[in-house]
Amino acid sequence: MSHTDAGVLGTIGGTPLVELTELAPDSPIRTFAKLETHNPGGSIKDRSALAMLRDRIADGRLVPGRSVVVESSSGNLGIGLAQVCAYHGIRFICVADPRTNEQNIAIMRAFGAEVEVVTTTDPVTGEYLPARIRRVRELVERLPHAYCPDQYGNPLNPLAHRTTMREIVEALPGGLDYLFCATSSCGTLRGCAEYVRAHRLPVTVVAVDAAGSAIFSPPSGRRLLPGHGAAVRPRLHRDGLADAVVHVDDLDCVVACRRLAIREAILAGGSSGAVLAALDRMRDQIPAGATCALIFPDRGERYLDTIYDDEWVAGHFGDVAHLWKEPEPMVGVAAC
Numbered sequence: 001m002s003h004t005d006a007g008v009l010g011t012i013g014g015t016p017l018v019e020l021t022e023l024a025p026d027s028p029i030r031t032f033a034k035l036e037t038h039n040p041g042g043s044i045k046d047r048s049a050l051a052m053l054r055d056r057i058a059d060g061r062l063v064p065g066r067s068v069v070v071e072s073s074s075g076n077l078g079i080g081l082a083q084v085c086a087y088h089g090i091r092f093i094c095v096a097d098p099r100t101n102e103q104n105i106a107i108m109r110a111f112g113a114e115v116e117v118v119t120t121t122d123p124v125t126g127e128y129l130p131a132r133i134r135r136v137r138e139l140v141e142r143l144p145h146a147y148c149p150d151q152y153g154n155p156l157n158p159l160a161h162r163t164t165m166r167e168i169v170e171a172l173p174g175g176l177d178y179l180f181c182a183t184s185s186c187g188t189l190r191g192c193a194e195y196v197r198a199h200r201l202p203v204t205v206v207a208v209d210a211a212g213s214a215i216f217s218p219p220s221g222r223r224l225l226p227g228h229g230a231a232v233r234p235r236l237h238r239d240g241l242a243d244a245v246v247h248v249d250d251l252d253c254v255v256a257c258r259r260l261a262i263r264e265a266i267l268a269g270g271s272s273g274a275v276l277a278a279l280d281r282m283r284d285q286i287p288a289g290a291t292c293a294l295i296f297p298d299r300g301e302r303y304l305d306t307i308y309d310d311e312w313v314a315g316h317f318g319d320v321a322h323l324w325k326e327p328e329p330m331v332g333v334a335a336c
C-alpha cells in the first residue's frame with residue numbers, strides 16, 4: 001500500500017455486497033446491493049476522489065501548504081475530496097449550489113474544506129451546474145498552484161470503478177447477469193461497463209438516470225434530488241456504455257428508498273432508490289434464475305430532511321405514503 005492510501009484512506013473500497021431478501025421474497029431473480037455507504041466518507045465518490053488525487057500527491061504535484069484543489073460538487077465527491085485533502089494537509093475549495101444539503105456542507109467544513117455556494121443559475125439552461133463550473137474555472141485561473149480534478153472529464157474517475165466492478169464479480173462466483181448503475185459524471189457507469197467489456201462478461205449493463213437529466217436525452221424539467229443525473233452531458237459519457245437506460249423520477253426514488261428502509265432495513269440515498277425502481281421497471285423482462293447487482297451510491301442520513309421527511313414528501317408529491325406502506329407491493333410481479 002502506498003503512502004497515499006494509508007490511514008483511513010486505506011479503507012476506501014471493499015464495500016459489502018448484500019442480498020435483498022425481503023422486498024420480493026418470491027421473486028425468481030436474486031438481487032444484491034453493493035453498499036457504497038460503507039466507504040469512510042459515506043459514498044461511492046470516495047473511490048473517485050482518491051483515484052483523481054493519488055498520483056499527484058505521490059509524485060509531488062500536489063504539495064501540502066502550497067497546492068489547492070478546487071472542484072464543483074453537490075456533495076458526495078466534495079466530501080470524498082475533503083477527506084483525502086484533509087488527510088494529506090492540502091487546501092480544498094468546493095463549489096456547491098443551493099441544492100447541496102446543509103449536512104453535506106457541514107461535513108466538508110468539518111474536514112477543513114472551504115465551501116463556496118453559487119447562488120445564481122446559468123441564464124441559458126436555468127441550471128446551477130454551468131455556473132458552478134464557471135466559478136471553478138475562475139478560481140483555478142486566479143489561485144496559484146490550483147488544480148481541478150474535473151470529475152466530468154477525468155479518466156481516473158471511471159478507472160476507479162473498475163475495482164468496484166471487480167469486487168462485485170468476485171463476490172458472485174455463480175455469475176452476474178444484470179448490473180444497475182446510477183449516473184451523473186458517468187464515472188461509475190463507464191468504469192463498470194469497461195470492466196465488463198474488457199473481461200467479456202455476459203452482463204447486461206443498465207444505466208439509471210434521473211428523469212429530466214441531460215445524459216441520455218435532451219434535458220427537461222426540474223429535479224429535486226441531488227446526486228444522480230446531470231444538467232449537461234459529461235465528457236466521460238460514451239455511446240454504447242449501457243445496454244439499456246432507465247429514467248426514474250423523484251417520486252419513484254422516494255418510494256423505493258422508503259420501501260428499502262422499511263422492508264430491507266437499508267437507509268439509502270436517492271439514487272439507490274432510483275436503481276431499485278429501475279429494477280422493478282425491468283422485472284418482467286429479466287429471466288427467472290438471473291442474478292442482478294444494484295450499486296447503492298450513498299447513505300440515507302444525507303436525505304433525512306427530504307426523502308425521509310414526511311412533510312417534505314407530502315409538500316412535493318401529496319399524500320403518497322400508501323405507496324410504500326402497502327403490505328405486499330412487489331410480491332407476485334415476477335412470481336409467475
Ligand SMILES: Cc1ncc(COP(=O)(O)O)c(C=O)c1O
Pocket residue numbers: 043045076077182183184185186187188189226227228229269270271272297298
Ligand atoms: C448519490 C449519487 N448517486 C449517483 C452518482 C453518480 O455517480 P457517477 O458520478 O459515477 O456517475 C453520484 C455522483 O456524484 C452520487 O452522488
